Amino acid sequence: MLCKRIIPCLDVKDGRVVKGTNFINLIDAGSPVELAERYSKEGADELVFLDITASSEKRKTLVELVKDVAKAIRIPFTVGGGISELSDIELLLKAGADKVSLNSSIVKNPELITKASRQFGSQAVVAAIDVKYNGTEYKVYIKGGREETDLIGMEWCKRVAELGAGEILLTSMDRDGTKEGYDLKFLKELSSVVSVPVIASGGAGKKEDFLSAFKDANVDACLAASLFHFNILPIKDLKYYLKENNVAVRI
């Protein structure tokens, strides 16, 4: 039986992992390789690295990071953050990343999804989608949540799946950082309308939030950052809890 996945997310700036709230008050949290090894040992099923470097050296440092991480761990990992060219995707996958996550670039250029999945396989292409509820509907945001688009959340999710994305990483901006739980309503509908795997993101605050995302919203994977970084919820404890509650997990 296919296991549900637990995925720690690491924000990376200039080749170092940073911790902070909403990109503010960033503190250095150490080397990506050391953290990747730690999470891998603790039982993470995959890792996501999100590069928030703004400098022109971005691509170079990201490729180096991918090479180092790929040497250190034997579990799959995804890289994302400002990737907009097929050539960049190729560099990152060749350096050892298993998947790339695409966000703002595919809103501007949806064809990139199709081209990337044809060339590298859909399993390598994760569509990262940030949504925010405005009282009547879920709108898609880009550029790290700074810019609202005209796209409706559920419609855009269906579209990226049709275009060839192999997974959808759905972040609820309303829940992100709140620790009030994942947006189960949106995620449940999403899981039922697309046939690609869905990764829930934004809002995890306790182990029960993961259980309801898997059981009630039927997502395939749950992503979290601060809960794991600050060791509030050790991955091992979370997995034993899920197993006791009849969720198939890898222990």
Next chain:
Amino acid sequence: MIALIDYGSGNVASVVNALTELKEEFKVTNNEVEICKADKIIFPGVGEASFAIRQLHMLNLFSALRMIKKPMLGICLGLQLMADHSTEGNVACLGIFRVNVEKFDPAKTKVPHMGWNDIQIKSSSKLFNGIESGERFYFANSFYIPVNVCTTAVTDNNGTLFSSAMEKENFYGVQFHPEKSGDAGLRLIKNFIELC
């Protein structure tokens, strides 16, 4: 010497890293002579089947791989390319395993089949030395090979049983990514190198 075939389909970096960790001697190559001279061959692959087969033809490897007498391990797409035919791009493959590659039905299950799943060992294989039935490996596949006479392990994707490992004479194949499957994956690669 192990030949790790790089035919431009998918990344070989992860397999390189795994072999390096195992301290094995290997050469990344797409040269027919080097591949034929190697003691063992690893045939990885991610990506699209018809593109990959085209690459094999262009590199003049298609016939060589069919005729090879040394132990060869196909990984993921590598395994699928060893079948007769793939529905992915409707392409004739190497014809080592007399079976066709099918697509998972999106009405029955999530596609791609992505993540850690268990294998159930159906017949003993040197590949599984020290690996028990129920061990979990990392998969990322939209297509699969149905259970057939060469199947040595099966995996269940929400009701669809498929071949997660196959074997015939000197040919071995796994649908999962041993190079991405932690210690059990490294063990399987080591078994291939030392025992097969």
